[in-house]
Amino acid sequence: MNIYQHFRPEEREYIDQVIDWKNYVETHYTPKLTDFLDPREQHILKMLIGENGDVRYSLFGGTEGVERKRAYIFPDYLAASEDDFQISLFGIEYPAKFVTIEHRQVLGTLMSLGLKRGKFGDILMKDGRIQLFAAKGISDFIKSNIESIGRAGVKLVETDITHAIAAKELWNEQDLTVSSLRLDTVISGIYHISRQKSLTYIQHGLVKVNWTVTENPSFACEAGDMISVRGHGRAKIIGIDGKTKREKWRIIAGKQK
Known part of the structure; x- marks a missing residue:
């Protein structure tokens, strides 16, 4: 096979x-x-x-x-x-009273060092606190090479992973029935918008699947896919439960709260 x-x-x-x-x-x-x-x-x-x-x-x-x-x-x-x-946890110290650091700025700084995305994990943010997970093999490298993020001077401090910010997955799960697994159809079902509107979002480059802009409305969604629609938040395909008697697809989707 x-x-x-x-x-x-x-x-x-x-x-x-x-x-x-x-x-x-x-x-x-x-x-x-x-x-x-x-x-x-x-x-x-x-x-x-x-x-x-x-x-x-x-x-x-x-x-x-x-x-x-x-x-x-x-x-x-x-x-x-x-x-x-072999995972390290870093806290990012910065003058939080005077500047704001966004998730995309932390990600951009890490990528600008020439690191593969697979070398670091989630970036956690809560109440002005920022942490990130990284492979232990690059710990010394990022500590010595990151001195600023955006316009803010920063210091990376390694700490035990037991001190990580709680990263509970806040997803509203829903069971959906859709006519196909096409991206435009799935987006329409998850976000409760018209098929035409979902098509417009896709064609204008406002949709990402697995962190990559996808402009093909017939893209076939599968279990494990992460979907984001600008202005509507993120969702994920938790599972696909086969077809109904009327040949429609049953899917389990999670939408971020």
Whole structure:
């Protein structure tokens, strides 16, 4: 059976990588730790490794409720602990009384260092406090290279991950029935807007799927996809429960509160 037919063509390279990880663990009896994966990548990894084989996986992103997580892939006779994920937590100290730092500015600063997105996890913000998770391997690098974010001078202070800001996933889950899994149809159902309006948002570049602008209204949505519509917030496809007797799709979607 062709495994690629169950996924998108552009995901083939990542699928090959997951298969390589699995084969490495099987062959060398040695665990494999990945970079931070987005929810869609986590979904694919779960599908490919499965739950009952000789190779197991565990996912952890630093605290409960975060989106981006590292995968620890290991032989079934081992077990995973939080230390195995090698995650550092940084607090960002800055003059909060005088300046405001936005999520996109923190992300932009990290990316400007030439880091791959997979090297750091969620950025947490609450009541002026800002924290971020990063792979331990780049801890010294970001501490020594980030001195400002936007116009604010900052200092990164590493702290124990038990001190992370609570990152509870606040999603309103809903069961929907849609005529197809096309992006414009799914957006219409999740956000309770007309099909024409969802089409307009897509065509004007206001829609992202898995953090990438998607201007194709016929893009086929799948489980694990994160969707954002500018001005309407974020949503995710939690699950797809097959078709009804009338050939409509049943999906479980979460919309951010």
